Every structure is written in C-alpha cells, then in structure tokens.
Amino acid sequence: MGNVDMGTDYDAVIIGAGMGGLSCGTLLAKEGLSVLICEQSSKPGGYCRNFKRNGFTFAPAAHFLNEFGPNGQMKEAFQTLGLPPEIEFRPQDPQRRIMTPHFHLTLSTDIDRFERDLIHLFPRERLSIHAYIEEWKRLVKNIEGLSIKSFDLISFKEKLQLLYKGIRKVPQVLRYRGKTGREILDSFFKDPLLKYLLTFGARKDSSIFTCASPIIWAIKGDYYHVKDKGIDALPQLFLRYYKAYGGEISLNTLVKKIVIEQDKARGVLTDGGEEIQSKYVVSNGDGHLTFQSLIGNDLLPRRFVRRLQERELSGPTFTLYLGVDLDLAQMGFDGALIHYYPTISKNPWEERDGEGFDIENGRMTIRMDSIKNPMLAPMGKHTVAISTFVPYEIFTDGGNVSPHYTEIKEKIAQKIIDITEKVIPGLSSHIMVRDASTPLTYERTTLNTHGAAMGWYLSAKEFSRIRSQKTPIANLYQAGHWTFPGGGIPMVIISGISAAKLVLKRMKKFTPKCRMEDKS
Ligand SMILES: Cc1cc2nc3c(=O)[nH]c(=O)nc-3n(C[C@H](O)[C@H](O)[C@H](O)COP(=O)(O)OP(=O)(O)OC[C@H]3O[C@@H](n4cnc5c(N)ncnc54)[C@H](O)[C@@H]3O)c2cc1C
Structure with a gap:
C-alpha cells in the first residue's frame, strides 16, 4: 500500500481519484486537513485520462470541456483550489458537424x-x-x-x-x-x-x-479542448498540487468497505485487509457500489435503498480507437466533433430509445483529436476515436462476461470501421493501431456500473429535483458524477469542491476554533 503509515488517523479518506475525488482532496489538503485518497487503479483521473498505443495517444472518455473559458466557472474553481492557470484551454470552433447521407x-x-x-x-x-x-x-x-x-x-x-x-x-x-x-x-x-x-x-x-x-x-x-498533452494534463496538475499541500494517495488500493460505527462513517477497509480510520469519508465512486457494496442495504434507510434501485444509469459506450497514416487535416477535416447518422428512418421521432439495437440506425460520434493536438500522434498521422451506444447486456451472459466477448467486440469494431469509411474514405487500409473499449472495459477500469458514462441518468424529472451530496450516513459525503450537479469534468470539479466545503463546514462546527485558525 504505497508509503502510507497505517497507524495514522486521517481527517478525511477519499475513495477514488477521479476528477471529483482529486478536487475534493486538493481543497481539503490546501485547508490543512490530513487527507488520503485510495484509488483502485494504477493511475489517477478515472475517466479523465489518456492512454498510449505505439506512439498514438487516445482519450477513452472526456475530451471536450465546458466552463474553462475566461468567463467560465472553472476560473473560480481553480482559484479556490489554488491551482495556477498553467494549462492552455483552447476554444473549439466549429463545435460539431451533423452528417447524414x-x-x-x-x-x-x-x-x-x-x-x-x-x-x-x-x-x-x-x-x-x-x-x-x-x-x-x-x-x-x-x-x-x-x-x-x-x-x-x-x-x-x-x-x-x-x-x-x-x-x-x-x-x-x-x-x-x-x-x-x-x-x-x-x-x-x-x-x-x-x-x-x-x-x-x-x-x-x-x-x-x-x-x-x-x-x-x-x-x-x-467548448474547449486541452492544448498539447490532452486531457491527462488535468489530473496531473490536480495531483501535483494535492501532494504539494500534503495530501497522500495510495494507488492500486481498492476500498472494500466503509467502516461505520454508531451510524457514522469512521474510515475504510481496503482489499488488503487494512482499516484506515478517518473522521470523514468522501466517496468519488459509483452510486450503487458506494451504498450497496461498501455499506450494505441493511445499514441504510429503506426508502433510500428503494430509490437507488429505481434509478437509471447513464448510457454505456463502445469506443473504437484507431491510429491512422492518413493526413486527415489535408483531407479537409478540422477536428470538430462529428455526429454521424449512417441512416435516418422516415420518422425517427416516433422510434423508441434503444429499440432493436443496430449500429447502422444509431448515431456515431467521430473524434479526430490529433488535428487540434498534433502531439497526440506521430507527424503526418492521426488519431480517430469513434463512439456509439452499445447495450452492456450484449457482452454478458447470465450476468457474467459472455464466452463470445472477443468475437462480439471484434464484430462491432469491424462494423464501425465499415460505416466510418463513408466519412473517411480509405480508412480501413490506413489503420496502424487499433483498440477498443466496451462498456465492460469502462466498468473494469473505473468501477462505474455498466460503464455508465455520466453517473445516474438525469431524466427531465431527475434534472429538476434538488439533489444533495450528503448521505444517510453521518460524516459520509459524495463527490463526482453520481451526485450533484451531475456528469462531465467541470460538474465533478464543482462537486468535489462542494463536498470538501461540507467537510470543512462540519470541522469548523465540531473542531476547536484555534485548531482551524492554526491551519489557515
Ligand atoms: C465515453 C465518455 C465520453 C465522455 N466525454 C466527456 C467529455 O468530452 N467532456 C466531459 O466533461 N465529460 C465527458 N465524460 C464524462 C466524464 O468523463 C465523467 O463525468 C467524469 O470524468 C467523472 O468523474 P468522477 O470523478 O465523478 O468519476 P470517475 O472518473 O468515474 O472516477 C472515479 C474513480 O474512483 C475510483 N474508484 C471507484 N470505486 C473505488 C473503490 N471502491 N476503491 C478505490 N477506488 C475506487 C475509480 O477507479 C476511478 O478512478 C465522458 C464519459 C465517457 C464514458
């Protein structure tokens, strides 16, 4: 478990180093609290990170950003977190192109x-x-x-x-x-x-x-993107400042349980069997897992459990990543997001969501991030990432991974390439690198149930509800896209800051005043 002193009591333990967890940790550490982030994967960032394949860099999830402009809310968020404006966010215009036959x-x-x-x-x-x-x-x-x-x-x-x-x-x-x-x-x-x-x-x-x-x-x-390094620049900056403020992180550390004593969160139990005690716990993890696995239904109010079971997840995504030796900029592409509708039925308005799943009848988003960020691909070559909605259940069999998982994944990838040829002629004969994420890949790497892209699905009804980051368990809060305000990088940064402020508010209430003053 890294170099964490297991005898230490922390003011706060944060479960997960997604952008929600990192922003919460950064503010708490900046305010002088002792904080530990436990992250089950080997890298921070959750959905907000890059990966590399043979010289090509891809973003599996987050790629565009809102609220990062001169009048956006992230200016105040960065000031609150004490982060310097060292990342260059570039406006992206045009934002997107809708393409149909x-x-x-x-x-x-x-x-x-x-x-x-x-x-x-x-x-x-x-x-x-x-x-x-x-x-x-x-x-x-x-x-x-x-x-x-x-x-x-x-x-x-x-x-x-x-x-x-x-x-x-x-x-x-x-x-x-x-x-x-x-x-x-x-x-x-x-x-x-x-x-x-x-x-x-x-x-x-x-x-x-x-x-x-x-x-x-x-x-x-x-509508912005991150210049040069791509989206990885964000978790890297947050982590650097979090550590500089004294925050600790333990990577490859899965939290198995939230320890609850006398109806209060008192720390966490890791998969290595260690108990880490803390005054507060903030979960940046999945909404189902946090309550149903890390706590257990019997410790939660029945109404709360019923509501959890009723709620819908945001959509799962299949993404195909290609490194190509095509000069896409020369071919006339400008890096705007493409919404491609391979076919459009006579009356798409009357069709029901997800009815009779068929990629051809759906909508694909095509990204060519290296056009805006040439550092993401070798010179003269480009990255192409194509995402589409694919139901999670297609890859499973009786709740387990389907024995045909690899064939299904390959079939979908091939179909996507065939369709994308209509947008990028010659694509299939210029592929140098190829990889794909199924909803199961997204789930495995971030523990988001069914690879939900944005936490809970916010229907019009949910959208209009007042949502809280407090939980039925005292001293346990949520940060990230499974709580207020919702999905997307700027929203989870706001959420992390709010969760930290909730902890600080409680600390001020219950900690002798001089201690808080000493720290400021
Ligand atoms: C395909 C796709 C495209 C997207 N595109 C965009 C976009 O362009 N712009 C945008 O703003 N947003 C986009 N989003 C949404 C955005 O990426 C997410 O809403 C946001 O990154 C979620 O951040 P988070 O901090 O809430 O959680 P996550 O990123 O899910 O991070 C949670 C972290 O907690 C860790 N964790 C969970 N449980 C445990 C545990 N028990 N123990 C230890 N660690 C644990 C996970 O490993 C993970 O690192 C996209 C998402 C997807 C899937």
Whole structure:
C-alpha cells in the first residue's frame, strides 16, 4: 500500500481519484486537513485520462470541456483550489458537424449560420427555428454571471434568494422545469426529422436543457479542448498540487468497505485487509457500489435503498480507437466533433430509445483529436476515436462476461470501421493501431456500473429535483458524477469542491476554533 503509515488517523479518506475525488482532496489538503485518497487503479483521473498505443495517444472518455473559458466557472474553481492557470484551454470552433447521407450541418459560434442552414433544410419551420434559437440566446444572456451552487452549502434565506433570482433572471428554468426535450420540441416544431436532430442524440425523456446544451455552448462559445498533452494534463496538475499541500494517495488500493460505527462513517477497509480510520469519508465512486457494496442495504434507510434501485444509469459506450497514416487535416477535416447518422428512418421521432439495437440506425460520434493536438500522434498521422451506444447486456451472459466477448467486440469494431469509411474514405487500409473499449472495459477500469458514462441518468424529472451530496450516513459525503450537479469534468470539479466545503463546514462546527485558525 504505497508509503502510507497505517497507524495514522486521517481527517478525511477519499475513495477514488477521479476528477471529483482529486478536487475534493486538493481543497481539503490546501485547508490543512490530513487527507488520503485510495484509488483502485494504477493511475489517477478515472475517466479523465489518456492512454498510449505505439506512439498514438487516445482519450477513452472526456475530451471536450465546458466552463474553462475566461468567463467560465472553472476560473473560480481553480482559484479556490489554488491551482495556477498553467494549462492552455483552447476554444473549439466549429463545435460539431451533423452528417447524414443526405445533408451536413455545422454548429459553430456563428449561430446565425446554423439557423440559416437549418432553415434551408426545413423552410416550412422558418419561424419556429428562429423562435427556438432566440429562446436559447435569451437564456445565455440571462445566465451570464450565475454560478452553480450546492443547496447543501447555503442557508434557507440564501436558497429563497437564489430561487427568486433564478426565476426572475432565467424564466426558462421555471417554464421548462421537469419538461422533456420531446415535449418542448413538439411545442415548437412539426417536422419529425428536425425535432430528432435537435435532441443531439439525448434520450427521449431527457430534459430540454440536455437537448439544447450544444446550442447553448455554441452561443456562449463554451467548448474547449486541452492544448498539447490532452486531457491527462488535468489530473496531473490536480495531483501535483494535492501532494504539494500534503495530501497522500495510495494507488492500486481498492476500498472494500466503509467502516461505520454508531451510524457514522469512521474510515475504510481496503482489499488488503487494512482499516484506515478517518473522521470523514468522501466517496468519488459509483452510486450503487458506494451504498450497496461498501455499506450494505441493511445499514441504510429503506426508502433510500428503494430509490437507488429505481434509478437509471447513464448510457454505456463502445469506443473504437484507431491510429491512422492518413493526413486527415489535408483531407479537409478540422477536428470538430462529428455526429454521424449512417441512416435516418422516415420518422425517427416516433422510434423508441434503444429499440432493436443496430449500429447502422444509431448515431456515431467521430473524434479526430490529433488535428487540434498534433502531439497526440506521430507527424503526418492521426488519431480517430469513434463512439456509439452499445447495450452492456450484449457482452454478458447470465450476468457474467459472455464466452463470445472477443468475437462480439471484434464484430462491432469491424462494423464501425465499415460505416466510418463513408466519412473517411480509405480508412480501413490506413489503420496502424487499433483498440477498443466496451462498456465492460469502462466498468473494469473505473468501477462505474455498466460503464455508465455520466453517473445516474438525469431524466427531465431527475434534472429538476434538488439533489444533495450528503448521505444517510453521518460524516459520509459524495463527490463526482453520481451526485450533484451531475456528469462531465467541470460538474465533478464543482462537486468535489462542494463536498470538501461540507467537510470543512462540519470541522469548523465540531473542531476547536484555534485548531482551524492554526491551519489557515
Ligand atoms: C465515453 C465518455 C465520453 C465522455 N466525454 C466527456 C467529455 O468530452 N467532456 C466531459 O466533461 N465529460 C465527458 N465524460 C464524462 C466524464 O468523463 C465523467 O463525468 C467524469 O470524468 C467523472 O468523474 P468522477 O470523478 O465523478 O468519476 P470517475 O472518473 O468515474 O472516477 C472515479 C474513480 O474512483 C475510483 N474508484 C471507484 N470505486 C473505488 C473503490 N471502491 N476503491 C478505490 N477506488 C475506487 C475509480 O477507479 C476511478 O478512478 C465522458 C464519459 C465517457 C464514458
């Protein structure tokens, strides 16, 4: 177990070194608390990391970032964590291209061009398209300067003020609260294909805010990537500062149990059988595992367990990684995310989610990260990562890994290559490196149940609920995409900071004042 002194009591133990755990640990260590992060894998970052194959560098999950611009919320987050602005975040414009066999559409910060292109394709919906885009322009103008705050950390009076301010400044929040993208798009448009495209692939009962996010990001110019090293730069920076503040990390250390005494979290038990005592525990791990395996249903309120069992997971992903000796930039690609719809049925709006799984009928996202970050591939060569929704169950048999796992994975990879040839001609004869992650790979490497990409699925109903980072167990908090505010790197950084603030708030309450003053 690394060089951790097992006799030590820590102020806080954090389970998991994803970006949620790292940001929580960094703030706690910066405030002078003794902190240990236990991470089951050999690298920090969770979903936020790179891997290399024969000179090509790939990001299995996170690749674009929001809130990292000059007016984004990450500026304040970095200041709170005492992190220097040493990573260069570059705006990515255009943000994405929608490609189908019949037409192409570009979504960029030139939102008026997007509006014109949409009107060109759907002339009968001209007025509705204009009204819809104007609605999001108004929202963007009104949310400027508002930041995401955890309700756990503010007083009742502040909550009322925040609600009042939010409703007054952003009336859409009240108007669309709990409404699905489907309901709102139905109220604006008639054309089923147009409505389908404007969901940008979100599930049918997703909130309208989820569906409209790409348009909101385009209007705000809020779409970034990390220059040079790619996404790995983030966990590396956080870990460096976490350690400099005195934080400890134990890699290859799986937490098997959260120790609970007198209804309070008192530390963790690792797979090596060591018990590490702490005053507080923060879980950055999976929502099911944290409660059902690390604690156990019998120690939790029945209502809480029932709710856990009812909740849905965010979608599993299959990603194929290719290193190619094609000069994609020369071929005219600019590194914008591509949403490719290989076929579009007559009425995609009426089809049900996940019905009759077929890659050809779905949507693929194609990334060519090395176009923006030439350091990710050898000179003149490029990385291509193609992701698509594939059900977890396809790879399993009676709850175990299917005996045909390798063949199934290979078949899906080959199908993806065949389809992508229509976007990148000649692709199959220029592949130098090839690898793939199935939902099981994502699950194995991060312990996210079924490889859930963003923690719990936030349907319109869930989206509108007030969610807490506190748990039914005293002194146990959550940080990361299984709790407030939700999935995505900026959200889990905010979540980690809020979890740390909850611990600090409790410490101040229950620790003699002089001790906290000594440390500051
Ligand atoms: C395919 C894909 C694409 C994505 N694209 C983007 C994107 O472009 N932009 C974006 O912002 N977000 C993206 N996301 C989402 C984003 O990556 C996640 O929401 C975010 O990284 C989650 O961070 P986290 O800290 O909550 O948890 P995780 O990254 O899941 O980290 C949790 C950590 O806890 C460790 N752990 C869990 N249980 C234990 C235990 N019992 N003992 C010890 N260690 C444990 C795990 O090993 C892991 O390191 C994507 C996700 C996927 C899957």
